[in-house]
Amino acid sequence: MNFYLQSFLIFLRIGLFTIGGGYAMVPLIESEIVDKRKWVSKDDFIDLLAIAQSAPGVFAVNIAIFIGYKLRKFPGALAMAVGTILPSFVIILAIALFFQQFKQYEAVENVFKGIRPAVVALIAAPCFNLAKSAKINRHTLWIPVVSALLIWQLGVSPVYIIILAGLGGYLYGRSASKKTNDDSSHPTKSPQP
Template sequence: MSNIYWSTFSTFFKIGMFTLGGGYAMIPIIEEEVVNKHQWVSKEDMLDLIAIAQSCPGVFAINISIFIGYKLRKTRGALVTALGTALPSFLIILAIAIFFHQFEDNKVVAAMFRGIRPAVVALIAVPTFNLAKSAHLNRYTLWIPIVSALAIWLLGVSPIWIIILAGVGGYLYGLTQKNKKA
C-alpha cells in the first residue's frame, strides 16, 4: 500500500473511531482532517461533496468517505477510505454485541451515554451553521432552508421530497441563469 492509501485509511479510521453521533457529527472532524490538515480537497469541493453525499442513499459517513477517496485515487481510494470509515464502527458494534449483556444495566455506562448526548447535538449543530455560512445564504435564499426545515419538522414532509425539490429547483435556476448569460 502506498503512503497515500495508508494515510487516507488511517485518517478515516481515526474519524470513524472517535466520532459519536453519526455522519453529520463527523463533518467538522472530516473537514479539519481533509481540508485543513491534509489539504486533500478545497473548502468549496468539500461543500459540494457534502451536498452530494447527503443526496445519495446510504450512510452519510461512508458516502462522504467514498467521494473523497475517489477524488484522490479513484476506485482504490474510495475502497480504502470507505473501509477506514466503516471498520471502527463494525468492530465496536461487534464488541458491544458480544459483551452487551455484561454492562447493559451498568449505571456508569448509562450515565456516560446521557452525558454524551448533549455533546452530539453540538457536533451536529456546528457543521449546520458552517454549511449555512459557506452556502452564501442571503435575504433572497435564506427562506429555502427555513421552509425546508419547517416542512420536515412541522408538516412531516419526507426529506427525500425536499432533496428532490431542491435538486429540481437548482437545475431550473441554473437553466434560467444560463439563458440570461446567452
C-alpha cells in the first residue's frame, strides 16, 4: 500500500476512535508508529512529543505533522495531518447539526459521564510510559514533579517549562562534558617503583 495512503488511514482510524483529544491519542500513535511499524524510534517519538507539546496549535495535529514531516517531509505531514483532522471535523459537523435534537436525552448525558474517567486513564497511561522512556530515576524525579506543580498551581506556561528544561539539560550536558574532559586531561600518575 502507498505510504501516504497508509499513514493517512492510520491517523484517520486513530482520530476516529480516540475520545479525549490529542493526549489520548499518544498511546495509539506510539503503538502504530513506534511499536508495530517501527517508522520512528522510541527516543525520536519522545523528542517529537516534546516539540509538538511546545509548538502552538492543536497537539494531535502537531504530532501528526512532526511525525509525517520526519518520515516524508511535506507530503507525509499533509497525509497524517489530514488523517488526524478529518474524523474530528466530520463528527463535530454532525454533532453541530443534530445537537439540539439529542442533547436533552439522559442516556446521552450518561454516556458522556461514563466516558470521562476512561479518558483520564488514556491520558495518564502515556505519562507513565514517557517517564520510563525518559529514564526518570530518584535523582531526576523532582523535575517532572516541580514542573507539574508550576503548571497546575502557579499557572506557568508549559512553553516556559520546556525552555527551562532544555536550557537545564544543555547546561548539565555541557558541565558533564567539561568534567569528563578535565578528568581525561589530567591523567593520574602511577607510583614509581
